[in-house]
Each structure stands twice: as structure tokens, then as C-alpha cells.
Amino acid sequence: MSQSKAVRWGVIGLGWFGEVHADNLAEMPDIELAALCTRRPDRLKEVADRLNVSKRYTDYHELLADPDIDVVSITTHIHDHREIAIDALRSGKHVLLEKPMAPTLADCELILEAAAQSDGLFMVGHICRFDPRVTIAKQAIEEGRIGNIISMHARRNLSKAIGETVLDDISALMGDGIHDADLMLWFGQANVSTVYAQEVHPGKNKYPDAGWSIARLDSGAVAVVESVWHLPESTPFTIDARMEIIGTEGALYINCGEAGLAIHDAQGVKLPDTMYWPRPLGNYFGVLKEELRYFANCVRKGEPPQRITPAESAAAVAWMEAATESARTGTVITF
Numbered sequence: 001m002s003q004s005k006a007v008r009w010g011v012i013g014l015g016w017f018g019e020v021h022a023d024n025l026a027e028m029p030d031i032e033l034a035a036l037c038t039r040r041p042d043r044l045k046e047v048a049d050r051l052n053v054s055k056r057y058t059d060y061h062e063l064l065a066d067p068d069i070d071v072v073s074i075t076t077h078i079h080d081h082r083e084i085a086i087d088a089l090r091s092g093k094h095v096l097l098e099k100p101m102a103p104t105l106a107d108c109e110l111i112l113e114a115a116a117q118s119d120g121l122f123m124v125g126h127i128c129r130f131d132p133r134v135t136i137a138k139q140a141i142e143e144g145r146i147g148n149i150i151s152m153h154a155r156r157n158l159s160k161a162i163g164e165t166v167l168d169d170i171s172a173l174m175g176d177g178i179h180d181a182d183l184m185l186w187f188g189q190a191n192v193s194t195v196y197a198q199e200v201h202p203g204k205n206k207y208p209d210a211g212w213s214i215a216r217l218d219s220g221a222v223a224v225v226e227s228v229w230h231l232p233e234s235t236p237f238t239i240d241a242r243m244e245i246i247g248t249e250g251a252l253y254i255n256c257g258e259a260g261l262a263i264h265d266a267q268g269v270k271l272p273d274t275m276y277w278p279r280p281l282g283n284y285f286g287v288l289k290e291e292l293r294y295f296a297n298c299v300r301k302g303e304p305p306q307r308i309t310p311a312e313s314a315a316a317v318a319w320m321e322a323a324t325e326s327a328r329t330g331t332v333i334t335f
Contacts (some may be wrong), residue, residue, distance in 0.1 A: 007296045010035035010069045012060045012084060013076035014047050017098065020277055021073045024284045024292055026051045031296055037063045060084055064091040071299055073125075074098060078170055082107040089118035094299045096292070098125045100170075100178050101313045104321055108314035115310055123295050123305040124313035127276065128179045128256075129186065130291045137245070137252050141187055147249030149188050149219065154180035154243040155226040160203065163229025167205030173197070173327075174320045177211060177227035180243060182308075182316035187245060190219035191315070195333045197323035202230060213323035225323075236262070236269045 009031055011022045018038070026033040035055035038044050048056045057063040063072070064087060071094040074084050081102045088095045089111070101108045101124045115122040128134050140146065156176045166175060185191070194216045199208035210228040217223060231240065241256035259271040272278070277288045298305045322333040 006030050006032045007070050007299055008032045008034040008068055009071045010063050011073045011075060012037045013074060014038035014043050018075035019047055021075050022047060022051060024289050027284055035063050035066060035069055064088055064093060070094060078103055082111060085111045086114040089114040089120055089122060092119045094120040095122045096125055096295050100174055100317050105314060105318040108317050112310050112314060121298055121304055122310055125291060126182050126308050127287055127291050128183055129308050130287045133254055133256060134183060137254050138187060140252060145250055146247030146252055149221045149245060149247050151246040152184045152223040156180055157228040157231055157240040159231045159233050159235045161233040163209055164205060167203060167207045167209060171207035172209055172227040172229040173211030173323055177225045178316050178320045180225045181319045184223040185315055188217055188219050188221055190217035192319050192335050193218045195319060195322040195326055197326040199327040211327060215319060234268060236271045238271060238273045
């Protein structure tokens with residue numbers, strides 16, 4: 001498409017994060033938030049009225065048949081990803097699919113096959129790859145500043161107040177551990193050889209609140225992922241996310257939990273999000289907007305996204321799927 005033309009974007013799925021996608025897109029120059037879709041008519045009216053979006057669908061097939069839409073964000077439940085993504089790719093739309101790509105590697109492989117046969121571009125929204133703290137760390141690794149990676153450890157923990165709203169849909173390991181699994185494979189440019197994991201389930205939701213996975217990579221490095229959605233409800237962090245990467249010549253420490261701002265009021269101390277999708281003075285800015293801007297530019301140029309490839313997204317799912325199986329069986333999974 002013409003690089004001077006606005007990219008016409010539709011959002012499929014209007015849960016909390018689908019609405020955040022829509023809000024960000026509505027504020028971005030050179031992007032037109034052109035259509036919204038959810039199965040819930042009341043929710044559709046609420047969001048579409050607020051954002052002044054005229055094209056409204058309760059059936060995503062009708063949105064995909066709309067020739068005026070260039071790109072779709074798929075921000076639905078993970079178990080709906082495979083079917084909707086494949087249909088979207090077969091329709092010829094450009095597709096930004098929220099992470100994780102799908103619940104299983106088998107599902108991912110079906111999506112990859114559809115993407116390979118589609119005229120549309122395809123990217124999975126691994127937002128952390130667009131975080132400047134992470135990308136500067138990646139650059140330092142590529143420059144050889146810490147030598148060869150021998151150890152990586154990450155934690156990405158949330159309060160149980162947040163966890164309880166999500167844990168009927170996805171586990172802590174698959175929901176958030178997948179971020180760090182992806183980053184570790186990206187940093188190490190390596191593949192998983194073996195995986196061992198443990199999960200604990202102190203809450204009442206469907207999926208475990210906490211999980212730990214240790215992987216041996218084919219580079220020889222050891223990588224440990226921790227994801228616990230059971231911090232006290234009073235925890236000040238929006239998310240406590242940190243990673244340590246140790247190499248033969250140095251180390252890196254990434255702290256994505258510190259906001260750089262603490263607000264202490266009558267309700268206690270809170271560290272709000274200042275990086276991913278903050279909204280100072282009523283307008284969004286941050287890493288999600290950078291991710292959306294990147295994919296829009298790929299669409300304008302007709303160039304497949306390179307910041308993260310579909311195969312890399314599938315590799316992260318494969319690790320977390322193996323971790324889930326290891327935790328269930330108590331065995332080491334060999335790739």
C-alpha cells in the first residue's frame with residue numbers, strides 16, 4: 001500500500017487489552033481505527049461510541065470480509081487465536097496477533113502454515129521486544145560486551161488481585177513467563193534442549209498461580225523463568241519484572257519493575273506503569289504504541305516484520321508448553 005495512506009485497522013476482541021489496543025490506535029497519526037468486533041453488543045456499543053468508530057461487528061468473519069480494512073489486531077482469548085488468526089490470514093488481512101500465539105505448538109504450526117500462504121503480513125505482539133531497556137541490552141549482547149551467555153534468570157510477578165482476573169484463562173507461566181522465554185531465546189540466539197518445571201496452585205482459579213521453568217539451551221546456557229501471580233494485593237508494583245544475564249565477560253541487569261515514579265497517598269505506595277501504555281495528560285504513549293507503529297510501517301512498506309518472526313513466537317510457546325507438561329508429570333522434557 002501507499003506509504004502516504006492511512007492504515008485502516010480493525011480490532012477483534014474488546015476485553016481489557018483489546019480496548020487498550022483500540023485506544024492507542026485511535027490516537028495514532030497515519031492509522032485509522034476503522035472497525036471493532038466483539039460478540040457482546042453492549043460492549044461493542046460502549047467502546048465504539050466512545051471512540052467514534054462506525055464499523056461495528058459481532059461476527060469477526062464479517063469484519064474480515066470488509067475490503068476497507070487493511071490490518072486486524074486479534075486480542076481475544078488465547079484458545080480462540082488459532083481459528084481467528086487462520087481465517088484472518090486466509091482473508092488476506094495483515095495480522096497482529098497478541099501473544100501467546102496459541103496454546104500449543106501444534107496450533108502455532110497451523111497458524112505458521114496459513115501465514116506462509118497468505119498475502120498478508122503476520123506478527124505476534126511480544127511487546128517486550130520493543131522496550132528500550134530490552135533492546136539496548138540486546139544490542140550490548142550483540143556487541144560482545146558480556147561475552148558468551150552462560151546463565152539467565154528472570155522473574156515477572158504480579159499481585160494476586162490481578163492474577164485472579166486472568167487465571168481462569170491462562171496460567172502464569174504461559175501468560176507472562178512466555179515473555180522472558182522469548183527474550184532469553186532472542187538474547188542467546190539458541191534453542192531449547194531440555195525443560196524442567198514446577199507449578200503451584202494456591203488460588204481458586206482454573207490455572208496455576210505460579211510457575212518456574214529451567215531450560216538448558218543448545219548453546220550450553222541455563223535459563224530460568226519465574227512467573228508468580230500471587231504477590232500480596234497491597235504490592236506497590238504494577239509488575240515486578242527483572243532479568244539477569246551473565247556471560248563469560250560480563251553481566252546485564254534489566255529492571256522493568258521500577259517505574260521511576262512512586263505515588264504515596266492515603267491508599268499507600270504505588271509504582272504506576274510509566275513505560276508500556278501510560279496515559280499522561282490523557283494521551284497514550286509507550287512501548288505498545290511503538291509496537292503498533294512498527295507493524296503499521298511494515299504494512300506500508302510491504303516488508304515482513306523482523307523485530308520478531310513467527311517462528312520465534314512459536315518457539316516461546318513450545319518452551320512454555322513443555323514447561324506445563326513437565327510440571328504436570330514431574331519429568332524433564334527433551335526437545
